[in-house]
Amino acid sequence: MSQDTVTPPASNFIRNIVEADNASGKWGGRIETRFPPEPNGYLHFGHAKSILLNFGLARDYGGVCHMRFDDTNPTREEQEYVDAILEDVRWLGCDWGEQLNYTSDYFDRLCAYAETLIEGGHAYVDSQNAEAMRATRGTLTEPGRDSPYRNRSIEDNLDLFRRMRAGEFPDGTHILRAKIDMASPNMNLRDPAIYRIRHAHHHRTGDAWCIYPMYDYAHCVSDALENITHSLCTLEFESHRPLYEWFLERLADAGHFSRPLPQQIEFSRLNLSYTVLSKRKLIQLVQEGHVDGWDDPRMPTLKGARRRGFTPQGFKLFLDRIGISKSDSLIDMVVLEDCMREDLNARAERRIAVLDPLRLVLVNVPEDHVEECFAPNHPQKPELGKRMVPLTRELWIEREDFMETPSKGYFRLRPDGEVRLRYGFIIKCTGFDKDEAGKVSCVYAEVDMDTKSGTPGSESRKVKGNIHWLSAAHAVEAEVRMVDRLFSVPAPGSRREGDAPELERDFLDDINPHSKSSTRAMLEPSLGSAAPESTYQFERHGYFVADRKDHKPGHAVYNRTVTLRDSWAK
């Protein structure tokens, strides 16, 4: 094999299955997957795992991945979500080619196949109401009881089903059920529903239908219709697999599909510390106003991630790193953050930003003097060039880079201490002022003119400290949003050691009160005119992105994507 291949994908049980299928010739080397979201909400980090897995697997084995909207429940699905989902999947870099599908595209066939199920004696119309069905389903340990309508004739079932479709009955009066086994130890096999009556407007089919298929029936049929080879889903569908196979086997027997039939394979969903990934909780956060919408940079949604400055490449790195398996896991948020750092470190140009400005006056620099200094745009990529940063008598430095009484190990500026102004000169502190409140308001220093960075001999004198700065006369003011983790505990809402047995915790109580703050910062002038979504490393601080929505000419707004690692305990 060639040496220049990118990092080979890690082995996992799904790839093993695909490779075994390829080896046995099961699909003739073909692989087709699908990403099947329901358009009833925004995509989150958990979906990213599924998207990258499905599209990545297809790409790696020369196949295609279909985009498919599982839109079988008209009461909760909307076009708005379809558009948003497509935008997110595209943003992640995935390409579905011609395969943009909707389960609703198959309503005709789904309905026709339901009739063949009835004709084969595999389905019946039940006329019990929902409560009666629940009451006769049994429990985990007790078998259910057959419906009194279970043995209707095929003719009656067909007639009833057609009249359901024709709109003769109100919602909830009849339902088409699979005739399997009311005593099955697998609850999903106790005559599950196939079609329910719903007089509702569908976002794509309008009012053409008043009966809609259930997930278990629609999904496997859609997979078969699209010639999907490997149908990947999360672990909670494991006990639905026998049903998936039950429908397809019967429809194949009836001649609608040929074998081999698509195979459902389950993997464990993503759990991430310091956040929540359940649709219900995410909706709650938005609806109750705990965050500023679905695209709040703190939200674990793809819209939020994008606004925060997370990158598709970072997500790919993350998913390769955590792997695919069937064990329940809780991935530490630092892993995701670190992947973003890794990607951004390689690509982001460096800029200077002073987030908490403190005035520094260089006492031996004349009022109107402008000294041109040069800073590399990327320390590891000299080909990206340098830029000029002007140094003048009055500068902004970071407030935390000066300490009147330094703590142990501190090696930045201090009274009578020396430090290098990054890309500039070594300076020595000669004094400082304090305001009425006792807060340092201005620092004075003297420049050693023989130490300019880049000039011969400038390296002869070494100082440990190295701080960043900005010319007060040149810097532009900006709003910088310090985004942090949304929750302050690893598992929001979970019990903690020492909790009283009767105590119930609410994940909302674990929201990090400091997850969002905003500051007026000083930036290099070019940062004011950068395009929205431009990403930079603010030296010694972290990675920041020009806000996609609010960053405008004359009104710079940056979001902190992630801080730099800091081995100096803050």
Add this chain to the structure above:
RNA sequence: UGGGCCGUCGCCAAGCGGUAAGGCACCGGAUUUUGAUUCCGGCAUUCCUAGGUUCGAUCCCUAGCGGCCCAGCCA
């Protein structure tokens, strides 16, 4: 207490009868005009437990223990 699935280093995760990959984290040390990056080195005599089969078991068998999922006309 029915059924299904899972249990390998702090967090992930390979391995599938031949004597414990890798990543992240962590700990050393080197380089560094970002306390960043990069680089080198260290990091499971042991695979949930207990028995058994075998020349040999994380892999097979048995019995336990722990965790997750299933009782929507949701997906």
